[in-house]
Amino acid sequence: ETGVTQTPRHLVMGMTNKKSLKCEQHLGHNAMYWYKQSAKKPLELMFVYSLEERVENNSVPSRFSPECPNSSHLFLHLHTLQPEDSALYLCASSQDTQGVGNTEAFFGQGTRLTVV
Amino acid sequence: AQKVTQAQTEISVVEKEDVTLDCVYETRDTTYYLFWYKQPPSGELVFLIRRNSFDEQNEISGRYSWNFQKSTSSFNFTITASQVVDSAVYFCALSEATNNDMRFGAGTRLTVKP
Numbered sequence: 001e002t003g004v005t006q007t008p009r010h011l012v013m014g015m016t017n018k019k020s021l022k023c024e025q026h027l028g029h030n031a032m033y034w035y036k037q038s039a040k041k042p043l044e045l046m047f048v049y050s051l052e053e054r055v056e057n058n059s060v061p062s063r064f065s066p067e068c069p070n071s072s073h074l075f076l077h078l079h080t081l082q083p084e085d086s087a088l089y090l091c092a093s094s095q096d097t098q099g100v101g102n103t104e105a106f107f108g109q110g111t112r113l114t115v116v
Numbered sequence: 117a118q119k120v121t122q123a124q125t126e127i128s129v130v131e132k133e134d135v136t137l138d139c140v141y142e143t144r145d146t147t148y149y150l151f152w153y154k155q156p157p158s159g160e161l162v163f164l165i166r167r168n169s170f171d172e173q174n175e176i177s178g179r180y181s182w183n184f185q186k187s188t189s190s191f192n193f194t195i196t197a198s199q200v201v202d203s204a205v206y207f208c209a210l211s212e213a214t215n216n217d218m219r220f221g222a223g224t225r226l227t228v229k230p
Contacts, residue, residue: 004160042120043207043220058217088159104151105218107161 003027006091006108014116015081021111023074023091031094032074033105034066038087049074081115088112118143118210122221129198130229137193137224139208145169147213150184150191155205155223167191198228 004025013019025032034046048056049068063085065077074091092105119142129135141150148169153161165175167184175182179196195202205225211218 042222043209045217056217090159090161092161104163104166105161106163107153109158109160112159 004091004093004106004108006089006111008111009109010112010114012114012116013078013081015083017081018077018079020078021076021089021091021113023076023108025072025074025091025093025106027093027095027106029093029095029106030071032068032071033092033094034074034076035090035092035107036087037090037110043090047076078113081113083115086113086115118145118148118212118217118219120208120210120219120221122208122224124224125222126225126227128227128229131200132197133228134194134196135198135226135228137195137206137208137226139191139193139221141189141191141208141210143210143212145212145214149211149213151207151209151211151218152182152191152193153207153209153220155207157204161207164193195226198226200228200230202226203228 007022031050033048036044036046045058046060047066052068052071063080067075088110090110091108094103094105121140124138127135150167152164154164155161165182172184172186181194183192203226205223207223208221209218
């Protein structure tokens with residue numbers, strides 16, 4: 001059983017919809033991340049939260065809006081997405097606040113998002 | 117910026133064969149970390165190994181072994197006596213000590229046939 005849980009596992013949404021992806025980690029970690037995995041590109045880091053503060057935003061379009069209410073929960077709010085946003089969205093957590101590379105990250109199973 | 121190249125897009129082997137997955141990286145930092153992750157069909161990335169740039173010792177864990185060579189900027193992964201359960205996509209990743217980004221390679225899809 002994974003220590004990082006993502007819901008929903010699958011999501012189909014129209015371009016005018018608003019939806020949210022949820023991530024919960026049960027590992028006591030203090031950093032959480034959103035990654036995007038699409039068929040055409042390698043895994044891309046989208047957002048980094050350390051101690052509930054956003055520390056990294058890799059030029060992600062504003063139609064993706066993250067929220068980290070506490071160290072165990074991370075959300076990705078979606079609105080007016082495009083078909084090219086269809087991808088697997090992976091959440092991860094780690095213990096080290098110094099950077100994602102200083103210790104291993106634990107990943108959830110992802111949300112498979114399809115934008116129609 | 118750091119870069120990871122996994123030149124092998126797909127590899128197919130028959131059970132019990134040995135297989136090596138290649139990973140070549142680029143970085144300007146002297147302190148960095150290298151990783152291998154396994155992504156089974158269920159989707160989650162499973163951590164396999166983390167190696168820092170100052171430790172070039174090769175590592176063996178059961179049927180898995182890793183060969184880190186700074187001279188060629190490579191961090192290759194070998195599975196000995198492969199099994200069907202090893203079928204997955206394997207990602208090599210690099211993180212520099214100076215930033216928060218873990219840069220992944222494109223992945224190698226390994227299929228082990230019975």
